Amino acid sequence: MATVGVVRNSSVSWRRCSVCQDSGSFKSPRDFCRHLRDFHCTKEGGSFVCRYGSTGVCPSLPVEGVSDKDYEDHVVRHHVYGNTASRDKGMSSARSEQYDLQIANSSHTQEPSVVQDQHKWTVYQSSINLPALLNDPRLSKRETDFFTKTWGDSFENTLILPSPYLREITQSHFEKYLHKTSTRYKKHQRLKALPEKADNSQISETSKQFSGGHIKQLEKNREELEQVPKIFMLPNFTLDNPDTFMAVFPWTQVEESRDATGRKQSSKLLQEKLSHYLDIVEVQIAKQISVKSDAFFHAMSSHEKLQDYLLETCKAVKQLRDKIHEIDTTLARGPLKVMSLTKTRSNYVNLHNKLKLMSTVHQTQPTIQLLLSTNEFVGALDLISTSQEVLTQELAGVHCFRHLGSQLAEMEKLIEKMLQADFVKYAMSDLNRPVTDSQVLTQEEKLVAILFGMLRFHKFNFIEVYKEEVCATLKSTIKQTVVEAVAVVDDINTEGNVSSLADQMRLLNYPLWMDLLKTIFANLLVILNRAKEFCAVVRDVVGIAAGRTKAPTPISSPTVESSKNLEEASHLHVSVSEEVDVMVSDGEFYKLGSGLKEMLCTVCDHAHDRCVKVLAARAKDGFIEKLNSTEFVGLSREIEQFVQDCGSVCGRRSTSLRGSLQSQANRFVNRFHDERKTKLSLILDNERWKQADVPSEFQQLVDHIRKTGQLSLPEKKIDIDSKPSEVLIIEDQKYVVVGTVLLLLKMVVEYCQLVDDIPSACPDILTRLIDLLKSFNSRTCQLVLGAGALQLVGLRKISTRNLALASRCLQLIVFYIPLVKTHFQAHLSAKQVNMLKHFDQISKDYKDHIEEIDKQLLAILDSMFEVQLSKWEVKPPMPSNCFRSISKQIARLHEAIVDLLPHKQIQDLFKKINKSFKSHLRLQLTRLGVNNNGGPQHGLVTADLAFFSGNYKTLKGLEELAHDFNDVWEPR
Structure with missing residues (x-):
């Protein structure tokens, strides 16, 4: 904004700051005002305080501060032109006021307030504007440099690829056209080079052919x-x-x-x-x-x-x-020449084949030695078979080959023995490799060669040999693993009665023993996977030998390979089939397949049997039965995982290890149940049937069940600030309970979680849980309804509040029984589903118990009604003492149970109480001979009933029962 007339005099006050010595001179009053706002002004609350003075206080502005506009006026009047003489000399008073207004408006509307906007970014803080940055001519790639610096390297011009649907046009597409028009173009150039006179004559001669209007049009266009x-x-x-x-x-x-x-x-x-x-x-x-x-x-x-x-x-x-x-x-091409040369060629071929055949048979023995050195057993056998066939057919009668047949037969027997020995050696070396070796099967090419050789001899006993080697390896692996685990532990005392390796293993604690068991499982799985890979290779080889499987690249056709070696070694011209010769019949193929499957199942069963021995050795003296829930669940999971892994190896689940685990699980479940049943019985014997505070962990438990829909314990959270609550809130319902039922609820959840961890023991766990719930129901009935708590814990009496608390506790368990039933249903088999009927029976027992408690509450008041009304006489004063006493007892009952039982149950109970009261009242009126005849006694009874109904209006939730006393009179 341009300033209005300012007298540029050296005596003006805005030229230099009198406080800041190094501020320099200011070019305009607006710069001076900005300097004062930045360095000599403070904002306190919503007011501005001027600090322009030698002591940091302005002598002409109040210390408590002024508004923003008043501060601007103050700066212009007292600091910009503080010298009155200079101000009068430079401008008139009207011009001075206009100048002050412009300075104030400029600073107030366009420039940011350093005090008010000191934490906000404004355009005045920028060093360069965006158009200048984008249009900088010194940058060669300013678009890319600017945007990639701000938004990353991906913000660049993308390359538009040519469309696959549009043909790319190049210069070659126009060459034909240019070649065709080049002649015309040269002619055009020659015409342009003619003198202008010839052009004018041509133009005049052409113009004669057009009409005058056309010529004018051409001139106009030109x-x-x-x-x-x-x-x-x-x-x-x-x-x-x-x-x-x-x-x-x-x-x-x-x-x-x-x-x-x-x-x-x-x-x-x-x-x-x-x-x-x-x-x-x-x-x-x-x-x-x-x-x-x-x-x-x-x-x-x-x-x-x-x-x-x-x-x-x-x-x-x-x-x-x-x-x-x-x-x-x-x-037209030499048919006569072909006919003449055919006979000559046939003769040469026959002679050449005969000579080559003799030369090849002569090299048979060295070739067999070469094939055996490279484990080409099938090739050597095929070469022996082919050579013997050639000797008996095409080279029969040749004197130099008379001993070769017997020599080849001896070599065939030698190869058979070599195959047996090599297979045993291979099986031992492959299975006894360190378990840390990640390679599942080694020297696969050698195994394939041995298998093809044995199949060529129809020797199928290699499956039994390999099975024995696997079983021996499993046994030695377990023993070696136990020895290594015991050796690394320093604190085991091996002196005394520790005579065997099993005794030393029993000295290991649970963590060390679990690590040992995991190592045993892992090592056994390594051996079993090697056996599985061996069976897969054998299955492929048998399939190829039976002609049912095409030879893959690593396992080439043995007949083709041996024939190739034979041809390369001696150039024998024999007909070589491109397909594999069938060495195994269909019956042998199926027999070998079932034998391989049975071998895998046998070795897996053997591995399970060895693991059962390890488990039984450690289970002595009740070690496994004494494990806690977490430890036994960990053991169960490891065994279940090993069983699943073995099932994936052989395709069938073994039962020995699972059976051993099942027996241990039954013992564990028995101990698990006995501990909790004993604990529940002890707690019930000491229960005083008073309202207990609900710790936060139980509220977290029910909230976790409500959110997840699963009966499982939540993760423990350490919350120091959490305090116990008075009630347990479940789905907007408040449950006032005793401490025993909270522990019972946690036990029920533990049973459900145990089913998830040990699914095989589900029927046994279900039976134990039903027994626990029945025990709680029966003991609660004995202690509350049977008044057993009077002797055990020394209660003076079983009050109505004790009865209501017991009823509410039973209702809490009834609420969770359907969830427990659904949880167990997911783990039961089709034959075991009928066991769920026990939950329906226990739910019915609990509900019957709740009804008995309601009947007990009703019986208490019923006996009181009978006693009080038997003494009642219809005479003043009203209300009578009898009705006063009855109303007081009803109010006490309501006060005792109103915060314990749900509203619906309280209403139903008091309806029954009203019905009982009216029944006793009706009998007493009949006995006294009082009728609803409008007489004095009828009025007195009506007054008592009005008082009685008035008391109902004071009871919360029972107001509607106050008008339900019209049927106490016998009909006339």
């Missing part, structure tokens, strides 16, 4: 085109040339206009002139197209016909050349 500058018609016209650009867009003429209005007008005129040139060219092009349209379409139609003619001609030429080539090939 005149319009002449308006366009010649520079646009040049063949080398390009705006990249600076001279061309300056000629088309004369920027210097625009710059000569100094004022903004002239510059805009010059630019607009230049734009309109270029647009006018463009319109002229477009109009002329349109005219030329309209004139030549007929000739253009005619040329296009002729071109298409010409293309069709050329295509038909090419087809005819191709057919003709194919026929000529076929005749030349079949009829």
Whole structure:
């Protein structure tokens, strides 16, 4: 904002700050005002305090501060022109007021307040604006540099790939057209080079052929085109040339206009002139197209016909050349020569084959030695078989080969023994490798060669041999694992009666023994996986040998490979089949398949049996039975995982280890149940049947069940600030309970969680849980309804509040019984589902118990009604003492149970109480002979009933029962 007349005098106050010595001089009053706001002003609450003074306090501004606008006026009046003489000399009073107003408005509206906006970013804090940054001519890639610096390298121009549906046009597509038009173009250039006189004569001669109107039109078009500058018609016209650009867009003429209005007008005129040139060219092009349209379409139609003619001609030429080539090939090339050479070639071939056959048979023994050295047993056997066949058929009677047949038979027997020995050696070396070796099967090529050789001899006993080796390896692996585990433990005392390895293993504590068991399982799985991989290789080999499986790349066809070796070694010309020779019949194929499966199942069962021995050795002296829930669940999970892994190996679950675990689980469940049943009995014997505070862990338990829908214990959270609550809240229902039922609820959840951890023991756990719930129900009935708590804990009497608490506790268990039933149903088999009927029976028993408690509460008041009404006489004063006593007892009962039982149950109970009261009252009125005849006694009874119904209005939730006393009179 431009400031209004300011007297630039050295005596003005805004030139320099009198407090800040290094501030320098200010160029305008606005800079001085900004300096005072930044460095000599503070904001206290909503007021501004001026600190411009030698002691940090302004002498002319109140210490308590003023508003923002008053602060601006104060700065202008007292600090910008504090010298009155200079102010009067520089400007008049009216001009001074206008100046002050402009300074205040400028600082208040346009510039940020340093005090008020000191924590906000404003445009005045920026060092450079965005247009200047984007249009910096010194940056070669300013768009990429700016945006990638702010938004990352991915914010760049993406490369647009060519469309696969559009053909890419190159210069080669126009070569044919340029070649065709080059002649016309040269002719056009020659015509342009003729003298201007010839052009004028040609033009005058041509103009005679047109009418006068047409000539005028041509001249008019020429005149319009002449308006366009010649520079646009040049063949080398390009705006990249600076001279061309300056000629088309004369920027210097625009710059000569100094004022903004002239510059805009010059630019607009230049734009309109270029647009006018463009319109002229477009109009002329349109005219030329309209004139030549007929000739253009005619040329296009002729071109298409010409293309069709050329295509038909090419087809005819191709057919003709194919026929000529076929005749030349079949009829004209030396058929006579072929006929003459066929007989000669046949003779040479027969002679050559016979000589090659003899040479190959002569090299049979060295070739067999070479094949055996490379484990090509099948190749050697095939070579022996082929050689013997050749000797008996094609080379029969040759004297030099008379002993070769017996030698080959001896070599065949030797190969059979070698195969047996090599297989045993391979099985031992492969199975006894360290368990840390990650490779499942080693030297697979050697195994395949041995298997093909044994199948070639029809020796199928290798499955039994391998099974024995696996069983021996499993036993030695377990023993070695136990020895290593015991050896690394330093605190085991091996002296005394520790005589065997099992005794030493019993000295391990639970964590060390679990680590040992996990290691045993892992090592056994390594051996079993090796056996599984062996069976897979054998199955593939048998399938290939039986012709049922195509030979994969690692296991090539043995017949083809041996024949190739035979051909390479001795160039024997025999017919070699490209398919595998069938060495195994269908019956043998199925027998070997079932044998492999049975072998896997047998070794898995053997592994389970060895693990059962380990488990039984450690289970002595009740070690496993004494484990806590967490430890036994961990053991169960490890065994279940091992059983599943073994099942994935052999395809069948073994039962020995699961049976041993089941027996241990039954013992564990018995101990688990006995501990909790004993604990519950002890707690019930000490229960005083008073309201107990609910710890936060029980509220978290019910909340966890409600959120997840699963009966499981939540994760323990250490919350120091959590305090016990008075009631247990479940789905907006308040349960006032005793401490015993809270522990029972936790026990029920533990039983459900135990089922999740040990699913195999589900029927046994269900039976134990039913027994626990029945025990709680029966003991509660004995202690409360049977008044057993009077002797055990020394209660004076069983009050109505004790009865209501017991009823509410039973209702809490009834609420969770359906959830428990659903939880167990998911773990029971189809044959065991009928066990769920026990939950229905226990739920019915609990509900019957609740009804008995309600009947007991009703019986208490019923006996009181009978006693009180038997003494009642209809005489003043009213209300009578009898009705007063009855109302007091009803109020006490309501007060005792109103915060314990739900509202619906309280209403039902008091309806029954009213019914009992009216029954006793009706009998007493009949006995006294009082009728509803409007007499004095009827009035007295009505007064007592009004008092009695009035007391119901004071009881919360029972107001509607106050009008239910009209049927106490016997009908007339």
